[in-house]
Amino acid sequence: MHHSGSRLREFFNNVIGRDVYGGFVIAATGAALLCATDAAWSGPCTAPIAQLARQTNLAASDPAADPEAGPTAPQTVGAQLHHQPTPGEVEHAERVANADADAALDRARKADAAGDADGCNRALEEARHLYGID
Secondary structure, eight states: OOOHHHHHHHHHHHHHSSOOHHHHHHHHHHHHHHHHHHHHHOOTTHHHHHHHHHHHHHHHHOTTTOTTOSOOOOOOHHHHTTOOOOHHHHHHHHHHHHHHHHHHHHHHHHHHHTTOHHHHHHHHHHHHHHHTOO
């Protein structure tokens, strides 16, 4: 009676013409370990972080798709009084909003790496709010 490993070795020998069974086993084992390692390194909110990063990268790469996309900041008193901002003020506000949103996403990544699901979710919620993805 043949062992299933023997049949697999025989198959490889017949199809390829040389003994590659050992190499196949090593490659298959390595692939399985890499997949398992990737799952082991995932934190409590790795997937939502990746999804938000994809959403924000997509919005940044094609602003014409959604001109409202991107980080936002609270409306200023000047805007509430119908004062038009200068181009410099708009640029400054965008830089501040980007920095705040990026910092929130960074806090989410750090909390995720530390296994802090609550901290990660709070930071993600803040980042979503700042990016206008509520």
